[in-house]
Amino acid sequence: MFMRALSAAAMAAAVLVPSAYAQNKLITFTIDNETGTTIVAVYTGPSTDPEWGPNILSGYVYTGEALEISIDEVYGECLYDFLIEFDDGTSYEEYQVDICVLDGTEWIVQ
Secondary structure, eight states: OHHHHHHHHHHHHHHHHHHHHHTOEEEEEEEEEOSSSOEEEEEEEETTOSSOOOOOOSSOBOTTOEEEEEEEEOSSOOEEEEEEEETTSOEEEEEEEEHHHHTTSEEEEO
């Protein structure tokens, strides 16, 4: 009886797992660099995570240029923190950016 209940619970969990993955969403937006200096690194992660993720840039974003960002939102939340580093050694931090609202739009960094 216990094994049958355990099997039923495992099958129910297996059915629920794909539905959780179906809720993931690829969110894409553009960061426009209007800072007057070159962006050399962009770190991001969910606002609930105390650690920054890896640098998502593969090159530089010069002033006046734009960077398209795609985030596979797997955490079930829309609020993300961003750390942007510049070639002059300065950085800019923005907390609790609602990337779900940004989806398909531009974010101008000045």
